[in-house]
Amino acid sequence: MWAFLDGDFVQEKSRVIQLENRGLTFADGLFEVIRTIEGRILFFEEHFSRMKKSAEFFNIEMRFTPEEVKKSALELIGRNSIEDGELYLELTRGTDPHREHRYPPKDTSSTFFMLALPLRRIDADNWKNGVKLFAYPDLRHKLCEHKTINLLPNVLAKNFAYANGGYEALMYREEDGMKFVTEGGSSNYFLVDNGIFLTPNVDNILPGITRGKVIEIIKKLGHRIIEKRVTVQEFLSAEEVFLVSTVSRVMPVKGIDEVTFKVRGRYTEEVMSAYEELFFSAR
Structure with missing residues (x-):
């Protein structure tokens, strides 16, 4: 399965997020789950807007525009051949090698990734x-x-x-x-x-x-x-x-x-x- 990480498409199994990422050590981050069907992303603008507003509230940098994210998301869905699925977005404050409660330096880059997954099974x-x-x-x-x-x-x-x-x-x-x-x-x-x-x-x-x-x-x-x-x-x-x-x-x-x-x-x-x-x- 392909994933999208900080501007690149990567193999999900490659485990490319560092262990010191603040999303792992402090749960210092945000997420969205968006429904996809037949190559369409439902209500993308509303979901992305909510994440962006929360990122501003917590002072976490969102380095991609909604247009860039949606374009990459559509490519990701296609790469994974998802017909009926879920798009998972996560944004964290980035990697802090010292695991310091204090916010990392301002030049620390946030981490943004997406997963395109088959829809979880729910009994009809x-x-x-x-x-x-x-x-x-x-x-x-x-x-x-x-x-x-x-x-x-x-x-x-x-x-x-x-x-x-x-x-x-x-x-x-x-x-x-x-x-x-x-x-x-x-x-x-x-x-x-x-x-x-x-x-x-x-x-x-x-x-x-x-x-x-x-x-x-x-x-x-x-x-x-x-x-x-x-x-x-x-x-x-x-x-x-x-x-x-x-x-x-x-x-x-x-x-x-x-x-x-x-x-x-x-x-x-x-x-x-x-x-x-x-x-x-x-x-």
């Missing part, structure tokens, strides 16, 4: 019959609006769900005895109650690209959507629940812990259909 039954969620405390830092590579809490949450036979974790933060839903290990959540859609507002959670597209769809369909702090109890009491992400797209939820929901309810079905139309026509 998940979209038909829904998936199970398990509530899990959100153990992350206070920089969740940025897609950093500090993903250990997400890994713990998702593997808790996997160990219990679930698909994803419904992460929450507790405040004054109330449990407020944030997001999943790699998903955003929506619920429907009395025809009104609710989704957790962007308060130390990632503003997901798919989340944004789905909010636009809900509005275009003429439904009311409220972004606010949403409790776990509100989710448990909902009529319909669904999750969204780059890879999962729009996926119905059939249960949270011991509570079950109507699957492929009217509103979820409507949003799924509209997103699929957008998905297969996007460039």
